[in-house]
Amino acid sequence: MDGGNKWIRHEVCPLFAAVGVAVGICGMQLVRNMTTNPEVRVTEEKRAAGVLENFAEGEKCSQQFLRGFVRNKSLEIMPSINKFFSDPN
Template structure:
């Protein structure tokens, strides 16, 4: 009785979207803790102070997704946008 009251099929998309959002947040947290050069978890690394390791910082900033979208157009559907925004001009 309680499960039919609280878990209805209409809320499954909400559960899915919240689950995806929590997954993205967890992935970013793990990425920052494991590979961010400014985050130091162990005591030995924290004692090192400020490091000027620019190669490691550039490696962290230039991740695979950024490299993939670098030369792409910033549009979701560029062919449809081009169809509606760039009409063929009639020739004179």
Template sequence: MASSAVNRWVRPEVYPLFAAVGVAVGICGFQLVRNVCINPEVRVSKEGRASGVLENFAEGERYAEHSLRKFLRNKRPEIMPSINGFFANPK
């Protein structure tokens, strides 16, 4: 009975589904770890929770303005700029 379940789900047609679910779980896990570890509003320790609301704007700014956001700030929002330029600006 177990082999029929394995034969039903582990087929080449199901690999893209496994990949999509794996990527989604990976993104969720990354965001969870990022928020627990470096988000200034999340306090895991008892001492941090007892401190109440902190007005630490510099730490919040550092969290919100991470290096990827700074890198992409002045870039055009295009996936393939060379192809877009080819079709938008004909010679």
């Protein structure tokens, strides 16, 4: 043995990386919901307000930039190739 310098095997490093990325994504989503979601109320003053009928703020939260960008676009990756193979001209 080499004196205990190998207490972490190199085979588990990708597992640590994958779990680290997953925890990071969960943390990012938690912070995003706590700061921008109108239905999440952290402070006591906002919780005392009860149910709010603020549809404009909810729409702003749910329709983020990416959804607005792809709303009127074709959801195909290569529309010209798809049209070439699907149209019977």
